[in-house]
Amino acid sequence: MAPVRVTMEVGSDGVAVITICNPPVNALAPAIIDGLKEKYTEAMNRSDVKAVVLIGEGGKFSGGFDINVFSEIHKTGDLSALPDVSVELVVNIIEDAPKPSVAAIQGLALGGGLELAMGCHARVSTPEAQLGLPELSLGVIPGFGGTQRLPRLVGLPKALEIMLQSKSIIAKEGEKYGLIDAIVSPADLLKISRVWALEIAERRKPWISSLRRTDRLGSLSEAREILKAARQHYKRTAPHMPQHQACLDAIEDGVNFGGYSGVLKETKLFKELVLSSTSRGLVHVFFSQRATSKVPTVTDVGLKPRKIKRVAVIGGGLMGSGIATALILSNTPVILKEIDSKFLQKGLKMIQANLEGLVKKGSLTQDKMNKTLSLVKGALDYSEFKDVDMVIEAVIEKVPLKQQIFADIEKFCPPHCILATNTSTIDLNIVGEKTHSQDRIIGAHFFSPAHVMPLLEIVRTNKTSPQVILDLMTVGKAIKKVPVVVGNCTGFAVNRTFFPYTQGAHLLAHLGVDLFRIDRVISNFGMPMGPFQLQDVAGYGVALAVKQIYAEAFRGRTFESQLTELLVKNGRNGKNNGKGYYIYEKGQKPKPDPSVQAVIDESKRLANVMPGGKPITISDQEVLEMIFFPVVNEACRVLEEGVVIRASDLDIASVLGMGFPRYR
Numbered sequence: 001m002a003p004v005r006v007t008m009e010v011g012s013d014g015v016a017v018i019t020i021c022n023p024p025v026n027a028l029a030p031a032i033i034d035g036l037k038e039k040y041t042e043a044m045n046r047s048d049v050k051a052v053v054l055i056g057e058g059g060k061f062s063g064g065f066d067i068n069v070f071s072e073i074h075k076t077g078d079l080s081a082l083p084d085v086s087v088e089l090v091v092n093i094i095e096d097a098p099k100p101s102v103a104a105i106q107g108l109a110l111g112g113g114l115e116l117a118m119g120c121h122a123r124v125s126t127p128e129a130q131l132g133l134p135e136l137s138l139g140v141i142p143g144f145g146g147t148q149r150l151p152r153l154v155g156l157p158k159a160l161e162i163m164l165q166s167k168s169i170i171a172k173e174g175e176k177y178g179l180i181d182a183i184v185s186p187a188d189l190l191k192i193s194r195v196w197a198l199e200i201a202e203r204r205k206p207w208i209s210s211l212r213r214t215d216r217l218g219s220l221s222e223a224r225e226i227l228k229a230a231r232q233h234y235k236r237t238a239p240h241m242p243q244h245q246a247c248l249d250a251i252e253d254g255v256n257f258g259g260y261s262g263v264l265k266e267t268k269l270f271k272e273l274v275l276s277s278t279s280r281g282l283v284h285v286f287f288s289q290r291a292t293s294k295v296p297t298v299t300d301v302g303l304k305p306r307k308i309k310r311v312a313v314i315g316g317g318l319m320g321s322g323i324a325t326a327l328i329l330s331n332t333p334v335i336l337k338e339i340d341s342k343f344l345q346k347g348l349k350m351i352q353a354n355l356e357g358l359v360k361k362g363s364l365t366q367d368k369m370n371k372t373l374s375l376v377k378g379a380l381d382y383s384e385f386k387d388v389d390m391v392i393e394a395v396i397e398k399v400p401l402k403q404q405i406f407a408d409i410e411k412f413c414p415p416h417c418i419l420a421t422n423t424s425t426i427d428l429n430i431v432g433e434k435t436h437s438q439d440r441i442i443g444a445h446f447f448s449p450a451h452v453m454p455l456l457e458i459v460r461t462n463k464t465s466p467q468v469i470l471d472l473m474t475v476g477k478a479i480k481k482v483p484v485v486v487g488n489c490t491g492f493a494v495n496r497t498f499f500p501y502t503q504g505a506h507l508l509a510h511l512g513v514d515l516f517r518i519d520r521v522i523s524n525f526g527m528p529m530g531p532f533q534l535q536d537v538a539g540y541g542v543a544l545a546v547k548q549i550y551a552e553a554f555r556g557r558t559f560e561s562q563l564t565e566l567l568v569k570n571g572r573n574g575k576n577n578g579k580g581y582y583i584y585e586k587g588q589k590p591k592p593d594p595s596v597q598a599v600i601d602e603s604k605r606l607a608n609v610m611p612g613g614k615p616i617t618i619s620d621q622e623v624l625e626m627i628f629f630p631v632v633n634e635a636c637r638v639l640e641e642g643v644v645i646r647a648s649d650l651d652i653a654s655v656l657g658m659g660f661p662r663y664r
């Protein structure tokens, strides 16, 4: 690997090209920061240098400050690991230098990378370069002057959108808003940047310090209105995230007292946030997510993923149609198999509806939708399975049915074909009991809706071959999922870890705690919804189907009640029929249904667990602990049994599969 370094080459034209080299993304590690300071100082001192072009090696400008430094600070609590970049390097050495700089951007300029570029006096970029300040997604704010320079270059509304939503834009859009001065081809990037830098030095092009600009900020009253509205919005939508308000504080300081004051405020807030628990959580998620793609004996043994050209999905229900949608959206042709034409048409309609939903949201064009839809073909038998590379079975959770399907597909599919099941609970050894192809059997556990939820839990047995695991991981990434490889057990990693989540909630309800209060406490903690609403959304069929399976697998740590059966008897089926613990009406938020109390009372009477027949008194904190501590205990078992290879895999699976708040 190329060494971490900054180089400088001075051409006969008098331009010093300063190059950042720290593969794979040219992160601004402390050694790079030192190198930049050194080379810039040299460039300023040399009489043969008239101007500077700043560029990144390997087709990428920079992916920002080195996030490993944050991890280090989280371990030690020592902020001295943070180099002084904002004032010393960006303001004093680059922006206020006696010689101008041009940033030559290719590939990406994110976070500190874009902030360095904004400290330069002009930015030339290739068209598709990705530009953004994603620091808030790491629990901090831009710390090299980004909160001040971005609004001064693109105006307040666009700058807020980019920073507060951690949203990147491509250079072409950047040019429209004034962030980029010129778009050029990769071949011309360096040449044009050099000429541009010289023209600034010769005052034939403007020499602009973005920190001193005010023309894009609008009037003071307008700016304050925009900031006030943003504050209110994020108070509501990100109540646990200090970084959004801090970002607005830094911007507001600059609006009120000037860019340099804003830079100082930003530095102060940035340092406070680096130490916050939010940043600890979010940085942990950043590295944990990347660690999931490293699976010992699978990704480190020199295997190459095979090409998966065609996939068959068995079952066109909610899961099967979602999986098929995800596959065709990534240009993989799919055969959707159902048992009769009525079910097949229903499945195909669901796929179409999934795509129409994306068109409505603006993330798919009508034309692309038609092309995508043409990639799915219906089938009522296995005749088309002779040339598929992977089958994903997604039928109801019935053991004999699944066993039969696997015995059939083993006969009809080519011998290399991967045989995957989307079961969420059933042991894979049982699913594949009637086949001879144990090495090709694997779990592809998607989360509903499968074309939206980002997690793909890949379940391997002792016999699944590393090649098959690698192939499914590669397909998972191609369809934009985060694949997490786990071992085989009842419920696998996510459902197994979270089964006590529902159990704890049910136990509390039977001890007399109001279930709507439980849901409130859990959603205030940051889960997308409480356990009772989740049960409504998943439908009671799932709860009833897994009840017995869990009771047998996890004897002694399940709480059994008749509540779900009683709800069904009472004509309730959750969101499916609009009536569960909550009432669901089209276009309205779910409303607690007071009449469900009678059903709960009946279940409480049957369970008879309230001490002395009276409801317990319990604080909100205790409610949280009663629900999450058993989850943590189960997570420890999952880890101890080797179901996951590292604790952080379970963290990622919980965040992406259950919506566990990533900042926690």
Ligand SMILES: C[C@H](O)CC(=O)SCCNC(=O)CCNC(=O)[C@H](O)C(C)(C)COP(=O)(O)OP(=O)(O)OC[C@H]1O[C@@H](n2cnc3c(N)ncnc32)[C@H](O)[C@@H]1OP(=O)(O)O
Pocket: 024, 025, 027, 028, 063, 064, 065, 066, 067, 068, 108, 110, 111, 112, 113, 115, 134, 135, 138, 141, 142, 143, 144, 146, 287, 290, 291
């Ligand atoms: C003071 C400043 O304001 C503070 C900051 O700048 S904070 C940093 C802001 N920048 C970011 O948040 C960008 C983070 N990086 C990314 O979003 C993505 O990595 C990317 C879009 C740059 C590239 O994505 P992709 O090509 O899919 O590669 P990806 O697997 O994510 O990353 C490749 C490797 O680079 C590492 N990496 C990426 N950005 C990094 C960074 N800023 N610091 C350290 N390592 C980084 C990843 O950890 C990964 O390492 P690994 O191979 O050992 O797992």
